[in-house]
Structures are given as structure tokens and as C-alpha cells.
Amino acid sequence: MGRTLERVGDTWSLMILRDALQGLSKFDQFQRSLGVAPNILTQRLAALVEAGFLERRPYQERPVRHEYVATDLARDFAPVLTALMAFGNRHFFAEGVASQMVDATTGLPAEPVLVDRRSGKPMDSPDFVYAAGPAAGPVVLERVAQVARGRQS
Amino acid sequence: MGRTLERVGDTWSLMILRDALQGLSKFDQFQRSLGVAPNILTQRLAALVEAGFLERRPYQERPVRHEYVATDLARDFAPVLTALMAFGNRHFFAEGVASQMVDATTGLPAEPVLVDRRSGKPMDSPDFVYAAGPAAGPVVLERVAQVARGRQS
Numbered sequence: 320m321g322r323t324l325e326r327v328g329d330t331w332s333l334m335i336l337r338d339a340l341q342g343l344s345k346f347d348q349f350q351r352s353l354g355v356a357p358n359i360l361t362q363r364l365a366a367l368v369e370a371g372f373l374e375r376r377p378y379q380e381r382p383v384r385h386e387y388v389a390t391d392l393a394r395d396f397a398p399v400l401t402a403l404m405a406f407g408n409r410h411f412f413a414e415g416v417a418s419q420m421v422d423a424t425t426g427l428p429a430e431p432v433l434v435d436r437r438s439g440k441p442m443d444s445p446d447f448v449y450a451a452g453p454a455a456g457p458v459v460l461e462r463v464a465q466v467a468r469g470r471q472s
Numbered sequence: 473m474g475r476t477l478e479r480v481g482d483t484w485s486l487m488i489l490r491d492a493l494q495g496l497s498k499f500d501q502f503q504r505s506l507g508v509a510p511n512i513l514t515q516r517l518a519a520l521v522e523a524g525f526l527e528r529r530p531y532q533e534r535p536v537r538h539e540y541v542a543t544d545l546a547r548d549f550a551p552v553l554t555a556l557m558a559f560g561n562r563h564f565f566a567e568g569v570a571s572q573m574v575d576a577t578t579g580l581p582a583e584p585v586l587v588d589r590r591s592g593k594p595m596d597s598p599d600f601v602y603a604a605g606p607a608a609g610p611v612v613l614e615r616v617a618q619v620a621r622g623r624q625s
Contacts, residue, residue, distance in 0.1 A: 398555045399556050402586060406552055435584065442573065462504075465501055
């Protein structure tokens, strides 16, 4: 989790990614959508390219202009953003829902829930527990042991 | 999304929340688990209490000591963290998986996927589109219009 957040753990980066996943790709599109200062946008776009979430490619010559397109890595990150947006809509929009994912065939707002692909069981079921993986180091093993002690008490 | 990130959009805050959702509650438990400096931990715990994600309550008198317990709001945020952890495990652990969610009855690692509660369809289906909600202001409406133009081109 820490390693992911090192790369995208910044509000602007996450908002840029959300827009890129929706198909925005040009500098001025991001700027208009987010109201972000140009120097910050430049810096965040470069960082997202560096981290492999965006691909920078020319779309015009004379003058050369580049666009920023979501990669497969970014698309695989989409569920995190969708879950985040759904949480925000449930809790922090006192004045109502500003934007949301909608089922285009029915027009109904989606209610994203996380399930296990194999069993279909909701991930918030008590069946699922936090566990050390094969490459756990001492910090993770200690944390898992602490959690297990907490469960028993 | 921005409003959620204002409250928890910081790597330490997210790691503390993850631990609190797994049952850690005491200052020294968080400190051992995260290896975080005490002043940073104090500040982040206070911010998470302020934002309603943790409840601070006494568990000992003379001297009074407090613990930090995940609230319903924090539990509702869990899918975001689970999706984030799963993404990190898929991409950023070159040396293997350090920790993961496991089905306690089968021992198999979970594969969290986001689906729509109503239809059961995966949220990454092209059926789902980003749309303005009832309270969309001009910025969101412009963004949705940009996205729609992008889809057509």
C-alpha cells in the first residue's frame, strides 16, 4: 500500500488519473477540469508518466504538442478511484451528488461494492482476514501477530 | 473525491486507518506497526478523530490512556483500502506479496473486484459511464461534457 501511495498518493495525481481514465488527455483539458495551476499540473503529469500510469505521446507537430493517455496500469487502478468516488458521494456531499458512475443502459447510479472474484462473497464479510503473504518481513509479521492478538481479546 | 482526500489523503493516515480497521487501537501498536515518528502519529491520529474516522476513548485511568477505534465511517472506507492493497500486490511487490486479504475458510487469497450491487456487473464494464449527478456545478458539467466529446472522437 505504501508503495502505491508513493506513486499516486497525492490529491492532484488522483484527480488527474480519474480524468485520464474518463478520456481526457490534453493539458488544457486537465487544467480546465481541475482548476489546477500549470506548474503543478506539469509536475504531476511528469510524475504519473514516470510511474507508468500515463503515456506521453505527440498528437501534433509544429509546434509539437503531447497528450497524456491512461495506461493499462492506470486502468487497473480504476477500482480504487471508483471506490473512493462512491465513498465521497455517500458521505461528503452535503449538497448532493456532483458526479457518479451510472449504468448507461438503465440510467441508474451504480453502487460499487467489492467482492471476491472467486467466491463472489463481499470483501467486508468476516470470512476475509488480513494475513501475511509469502514475502512478509518482520514488520508485517509483527503487525499480523498484533492483529491476531486483537481478534482474540 | 477531493473532499475525501482532504481528510485521509496522506500515506500515514491511510496506513493508520488500515491498521485500525484490522483491530489495532493503541498508540504503541500503531507506532510498532508503521515505524512512524511519534509526533507525526499524534498529529495524524488527531486529524483522523477530527474527520470522524477514529473515535478516541479512554481505556485506562491513572495515568489516563486513550485508544483509537475505527468508526462506522472508517469501516465504510475499507473497500478503498482493500482495493489499494490489492492493486499494490498486483504491481509493486517485486519481491512477492507481503500481506493480503485471505478467505479464512479456504485459506485462498482474495481477488477483490468491484461490482455494481444492483446488477452484479463488474464496474469496469463499458456499461458504466461517468455522469453528472443532481448537484453538479459548472466545473463538473464541463468535465462531463469534455468526457462525452472524448468518447465520440
